[in-house]
Amino acid sequence: MEKLKYRTFVFFILSLRLNIFHSINFMLFLSPVVLCFFCVFSAGISGAACLWPHQLTSTMVTFQLFFLLFVSCTAVASARPPRHLPPCQVVQLDVFCSNLSLRGAPVNLPDGVQTLDLSRNQVQNLTQETLGYHTGLRHLNLHSNKIHFVQPGLFEDMTDLRVLDLSRNHLNVFGLSKISVGTLTAVESLDLSNNGLYTDMSDYFLADSPSLANLSLNGNSITKIAQNTFSGSLSLRTISLHNNVIMEIEDGAFDSLDHLTELDLSKNSITCITDFNLFNLRVLNLSKNSMELFHSAQSANLNYKLLSLDLSENKMHYFPLLPLNNVLEHLDVSRNRLQSINVTGRTEKKANLIFNHLRYLDMSYNQLKSIPECFFYCMRSLEVLNVSNNCIGSFSVSHQEVLKRVKIINLGHNALQSLTFGENTLQSLEKLFLQGNDLTTLDHQILRRLPGIKHLELQQNDLEICVSEPNRDEPTHQNNQDCVSFTSVPNLRFLNLSDNNLRSLPANAFANTPLRLLDLSLNPGLDMDKDSLSGLERSLVHLLLKENNISSLNTDLSSLRSLKHVDLSTNQLTAIPTWDKESSIESLNLQNNNLVTLEHSTMLTLERSLKTLYMGSNPLSCCSNVGFLHMVQHSAVVVPDIETVTCVHEEYSEPVNIEKVTEEMCHGANGPNYTIVIVVAFLVAVIVSGLLVRYCRSRKRKNSRSFSA
Incomplete structure (x- = not known):
């Protein structure tokens, strides 16, 4: 009976073996655990077969089966388990499935999805099946996939779809088929x-x-805008064609777009506009x-509207010829080749420049040598004028009505000698x-004539500051x-x-001027009078004196009660300025100086207000800066460049990072001195003791002699 059961089971296993050979897909339905179970069970059968040697053939078959199942078990068990993709994020009726390696919308999404x-x-084909047959979408984002096919008519039934993003795909492949995508009903x-x-x-x-209002065709390879390109999208309000290769725009290409207000044609290959007539356009790039x-x-x-x-960034030699009746507020002609403000090279054309509404004008990075004052006569609303990086040698404004509302004038990096x-x-x-x-x-008097001036940039010139008395209106310079x-x-x-090559800063240089x-900086050899900053006690907050080659600072900074940020980096200071009053300093930069010892009392005063301290690249002494060490290791002061703050220790050949200095290192350094003191004290004590003993003995002898019989 047992033999019959055994043969029946072997027959079943053999049948199973044949099925495995004939259907490789069978293994896909077996989990690694089930296969391993068969492996163990077969091993047990093989062991039982050893009890009956006369059944050697059956045993060999069973062994082969065991080997086959073992290999299958090992292969499946060692195979990488299927990757379980993280689920989409669902927020009410908005579903977010970005960056999940999907080829389409997941199944079982909630009904009524809007986003x-x-x-x-990894979407390649855009079809109804890809979108899970959701037709009620309002916002569909397919940005950065591999879409090269769109099912024609796909969007006709999506009557609620308003926003469609198909950017960064392969729609040029679909374009080769010359098949229309169909109606974008409500997009x-x-x-x-x-x-x-x-x-x-x-x-x-x-x-x-018919409903398209905003269109982006950025970053494609379009070379020409044909007359009928937008004939099927008459509701367009904004069109962006940035970064294409457009060289030609046919006449009337935008004429039918009555609602067009913004047009971006930047970064293309357009050479000229000779008859601009888009009356309703508000923004043109x-x-x-x-x-x-x-x-x-x-x-x-x-x-014109x-x-x-x-x-900007074109090759224009002349100022643009704009309509007489314009409401232009922002005009940028920077980075061109303008050599004059003439519109065609003829002087008489200057009279056509009327910009009563212009608020911002940028003519920087051109080749202008002069700008006559009359150029600004018809710019009554101008607030910002930028003519930096030209070749202008002089600039003047003499009439009260010229640039009356201007708030910012940038004349930087020209050749100005007269203002x-x-x-x-x-x-x-x-x-x-x-x-x-x-x-x-x-x-x-030029600065005093500017009652509203708050910000003045005068770096990189060659100025000298007048000597002034605090109670006098006129400077007293010789x-x-x-x-x-x-x-x-x-x-x-x-x-x-x-960077003005200043040689001296006289006393009261900024009297009655509330500088913050x-x-x-960058005035090597600057000699500052001890009262040079007088008058700034209540106003000055930021003081920058870096790279001046200063070896000592005579000016009393402790009198500047509002001072919070001081930069003294890259000088030759051997001692930090003394603060003998309550400090308000929050940030102090002392990098790249010759500081060896920091005054302990000064550091204690600074520590009360200091939040940030830069001390890198100074030859500090490790054991002569107890106040600074305590500040670094125990206070709340932040030292951002702590990794470059090193000190010199006599027992080390290389500078030591300040964070690694310990009290033991400094006591150890002073050890030999303490030993000498102890030895000397011991010798003194021995000598004194010897003298006392001799003195006592001599006294005892005298006493014994006086009482002898």
Whole structure:
């Protein structure tokens, strides 16, 4: 009976073996645990077969089966288990499945999904099945997939779909089929950027888009905008064609778009606009092209709504010719090749420049040598003027109505040698940038004529500061034509005088001028009078004196009660300034000096207010800066450059990081001195003891003699 059961089981196993050979898919349905169970069970059968040697054949078959199952078990068990993808995030009716390696929408999504984010996945074919047959979507994000096919008519039934993002896919492959994607029934925003699309391919997506308002075609390979490119999308309000290869725009390409307000054509290959006539356009970006000419249609009856025009980074030699009746507020013609403000090279054309609404004008990085004052006559609303990085040698404003509302003037990095502002001019000016010029002097009254001036950049010039008395209006310098006065400027808060080759800073240099920030850096050899900062006791917050080659600071900084940030880095200081009063310093930079010992009392005073201290690259002594060591190791002061703060220890050949210094290291260094003191004290004690013993013995002998019989 047992033999019959055994043979029956072996037959079953053999049948199973044949099935395995004939159907490899069978193994896919067996888990590693079940296979291992068969392995163990077969091993047990093989062991039982050894009890009956006469059944050798059956045993061999069983052994072969065992071997086969063992190999299968090992292979399946060692195989990598299927990766369980993290589930999508579901927030009410919004589903976010970004970056999950999906090829389509997951099954079992909630009904009525309105937002579906499938960005950064592996979607290749966009069909109803891919989207899980969800037709009620309002926002569909398929950004950064591998889509190269879109089912025609897919979006016709999606009557609620408003936003569709198909950017960074392979829609150029679909474009080769020359099949329309069908009606975008309700789509208002469409992103087709970075898809490798070239000329006419966008037509297959825009041919029937009645509600489309916002379109992005950035980063494609479009070379031409045809007359009918947008004929199926008449509701467009914004179009972005940034970073294509557009060289040609056919006449009338945008004329049918009555609602178009923003057009971005930046970073293309457009060479000229000769008859600009988009009356309803409000924002036009033509930067980073090869523009040599910009002319708009000229007529007193044409009313343009253009507010912002960006023509920066082109090749224009002349100022753009803009319509007479304009409301332009922002004009950028920086980084061109302008040599004059003429619009065609002819002087008489200057009269056509009327910008009554212009608030921002940028003409920086050109080749302008001069700007006549009359250029600004019709700029009554101008607030920001940037003409930096040109070749301007002189600049003057003499009429009160010129630049009346201007708040910022940037004349930096020109060749200025002369600057003149008339009486009661530039009354609204708050910031004046004059850095990087050839200025050696300024009219003594020029800053006092600017009642609103708060910020003045004068670095990289060649100025000398006038000697002034605190109660006098005029400077007392022997040669008044060769210096600049900074006294009695009532609202000046920020003054940058770095890199001016200043040789001295006289007493009361900034009297009656409430500076909050003063930068005197990069003036090697600067000699500061002990009263040079008098008058700034209550106002000065930031003081920068870096890279001045200062060996000692005579000025009393402790009198500056509002001072919080001081930069004394990269000098030759051998001692830190003394603070003999309560300190308000929060940040102190002493990097790259010659500091060996830091005054203990000064460090204790600073520690009360100090929050940040820079001390790197100084030859500090390890055991002569107890106050600083305590500050670093026990206070709340932060030393951001602590890794570069080292000190010199006589027992070490290399500088030691300040964080590794211990009290034992310093006591050890003084050990030999203590030993000598102890030895000397011991010898003295022995000598004194010997003398006392001798003295006592001598006294005893005398006493014994006086009482002898």
